[in-house]
Amino acid sequence: MQAKERIILALDVATREEALQLVKELKDHVGAFKIGMQLFNSTGPDIVKAVNDLGGRVFVDLKFHDIPNTVAEAGKVMTRLGCYMFNVHAAGGREMMRKLAEEVEKEAQNLGLIPPITLAVTVLTSISQRELEEDMLIKGLQVEEVAVRWAVMAKEAGIKGVVCSPHEIRAIREACGPDFKIVTPGIRPAWSEKNDQKRITTPKEALELGADYMVIGRPITKADNPKEAAQKIIKELEG
Numbered sequence: 001m002q003a004k005e006r007i008i009l010a011l012d013v014a015t016r017e018e019a020l021q022l023v024k025e026l027k028d029h030v031g032a033f034k035i036g037m038q039l040f041n042s043t044g045p046d047i048v049k050a051v052n053d054l055g056g057r058v059f060v061d062l063k064f065h066d067i068p069n070t071v072a073e074a075g076k077v078m079t080r081l082g083c084y085m086f087n088v089h090a091a092g093g094r095e096m097m098r099k100l101a102e103e104v105e106k107e108a109q110n111l112g113l114i115p116p117i118t119l120a121v122t123v124l125t126s127i128s129q130r131e132l133e134e135d136m137l138i139k140g141l142q143v144e145e146v147a148v149r150w151a152v153m154a155k156e157a158g159i160k161g162v163v164c165s166p167h168e169i170r171a172i173r174e175a176c177g178p179d180f181k182i183v184t185p186g187i188r189p190a191w192s193e194k195n196d197q198k199r200i201t202t203p204k205e206a207l208e209l210g211a212d213y214m215v216i217g218r219p220i221t222k223a224d225n226p227k228e229a230a231q232k233i234i235k236e237l238e239g
């Protein structure tokens with residue numbers, strides 16, 4: 001895979017115009033675009049088609065977390081929308097992920113579509129060990145152990161990959177094997193700001209740890225020259 005194809009640009013902007021401007025500017029410099037809660041909720045689902053029409057693949061990052069039937073129905077909508085990937089929270093449980101995986105495959109088959117890559121979010125990159133234990137009440141387990149256990153559960157349920165911090169890539173790869181997709185946010189080039197991310201690495205480190213894809217937002221979108229920032233990251237990945 002070419003270095004640029006590994007980059008998924010987070011379109012964390014408020015309007016369709018800003019998003020499509022970034023897509024036009026960066027579609028030859030990244031592999032896909034991530035549409036999260038802000039953009040999806042402010043513009044509506046049509047934004048996925050608009051990005052596809054400009055030649056961009058879309059990762060819909062809405063992190064579904066609900067009862068199995070509700071999440072499976074949302075997964076069928078994602079399949080019909082034509083996204084390349086979408087995600088749910090692994091914390092939603094085994095049955096939720098199993099039903100989702102099954103219904104997405106069925107829906108794609110019935111409609112003759114390519115099924116989207118289903119991903120399970122493990123432990124958010126903004127969560128620290130202290131928050132995991134004191135606020136989320138997951139006591140006596142390291143973040144890495146929780147992420148690995150949830151990744152294994154997701155794989156057993158038929159989910160195709162995970163979203164995890166770069167710090168957990170190696171252990172998840174070892175537990176889930178080479179074909180399980182690993183998508184990692186929490187990517188910060190040495191020259192960029194950390195913002196609210198806690199468990200981070202540089203793009204090169206994430207690649208060496210075994211990431212398939214890396215989600216990068218502000219280091220590119222908030223740069224004075226986003227295209228130059230993307231090119232700089234590609235060079236670092238190739239170097």
Ligand SMILES: O=c1ccn([C@@H]2O[C@H](COP(=O)(O)O)[C@@H](O)[C@H]2O)c(=O)[nH]1
Binds near residue numbers: 121124126215217
């Ligand atoms: O654990 C997670 C899951 C999702 N994200 C999302 O990735 C991007 C990261 O953007 P940056 O600007 O590069 O920090 C953002 O859209 C998050 O919602 C995450 O960061 N961590």
